[in-house]
Amino acid sequence: MPDLTNLTHLSDLESLRQSYAKGELRRADLDPNPFQQFSLWLQKALDCQLKEPYAMTLATASRSGRPSARTVLLRQFDKDGAVFYSNYDSHKGEDLAENPFGEILFFWAELEQQVRISGRVEKLCESDSTSYFHKRPHKSQLAACASIPQSGVIADREVLEQRFVQLNEQYPVGSDVPKPEFWGGYRLIPDTFEFWQGRQSRLHDRLQYRLQESDCLTEKKWVIERLMP
Ligand SMILES: Cc1cc2nc3c(=O)[nH]c(=O)nc-3n(C[C@H](O)[C@H](O)[C@H](O)COP(=O)(O)O)c2cc1C
Numbered sequence: 605m606p607d608l609t610n611l612t613h614l615s616d617l618e619s620l621r622q623s624y625a626k627g628e629l630r631r632a633d634l635d636p637n638p639f640q641q642f643s644l645w646l647q648k649a650l651d652c653q654l655k656e657p658y659a660m661t662l663a664t665a666s667r668s669g670r671p672s673a674r675t676v677l678l679r680q681f682d683k684d685g686a687v688f689y690s691n692y693d694s695h696k697g698e699d700l701a702e703n704p705f706g707e708i709l710f711f712w713a714e715l716e717q718q719v720r721i722s723g724r725v726e727k728l729c730e731s732d733s734t735s736y737f738h739k740r741p742h743k744s745q746l747a748a749c750a751s752i753p754q755s756g757v758i759a760d761r762e763v764l765e766q767r768f769v770q771l772n773e774q775y776p777v778g779s780d781v782p783k784p785e786f787w788g789g790y791r792l793i794p795d796t797f798e799f800w801q802g803r804q805s806r807l808h809d810r811l812q813y814r815l816q817e818s819d820c821l822t823e824k825k826w827v828i829e830r831l832m833p
Pocket residue numbers: 656659672673674675676677678688689690691694695696697754755
């Protein structure tokens with residue numbers, strides 16, 4: 605058993621309370637299109653100058669159902685879905701290869717808002733990934749090449765730093781760093797959105813958009829429902 609006697613003393617978490625009163629979310633205020641609704645909320649978070657409001661928790665699960673979550677950056681959002689970039693050989697990459705469903709979550713504490721978006725996850729086409737890779741700063745391109753396999757165990761930090769130095773010599777600033785095969789984008793294609801607004805006395809507002817199955821494949825109908833908080 606590990607010795608926990610010297611564990612840093614935390615404040616009494618049970619007594620910490622925050623009351624939420626910044627806004628309310630009514631069915632009538634929602635845009636019928638959840639993509640538009642999300643864009644409005646994210647734009648507001650950007651306008652309020654929150655720090656990285658486009659950072660999101662990405663939850664995946666293995667074939668056996670074991671979940672895992674981590675932060676990634678939303679790099680594009682439009683009618684086709686939510687795009688993020690990563691290493692295809694990482695833990696999340698393995699999960700998504702086995703079980704191509706995920707959920708992304710945004711929590712904007714200052715706005716007392718949370719958004720959950722879930723759906724199927726697909727790899728971006730190679731040309732879109734390559735085009736984004738070359739828009740990244742030179743050092744970020746090198747870091748993506750150096751971090752292999754992402755999520756693998758390494759002996760120490762030195763291993764990573766040496767690899768970075770070697771790559772920097774191989775591809776000095778100004779030269780073209782080839783996008784590694786194992787690196788690229790994913791697109792989450794939403795079938796559910798949930799918008800959460802904190803309210804007083806924990807009577808929070810939760811409104812969910814659910815994609816309704818339709819006989820006509822071209823017509824997408826979103827059903828909006830209020831959920832118990
Ligand atoms: C603010 C922030 C942004 C991040 N953005 C990304 C990202 O866009 N892509 C990525 O692969 N990892 C990103 N990471 C690192 C991941 O959280 C994670 O450590 C890494 O992707 C390995 O995850 P995995 O082992 O579950 O695959 C970010 C971490 C933080 C804290």
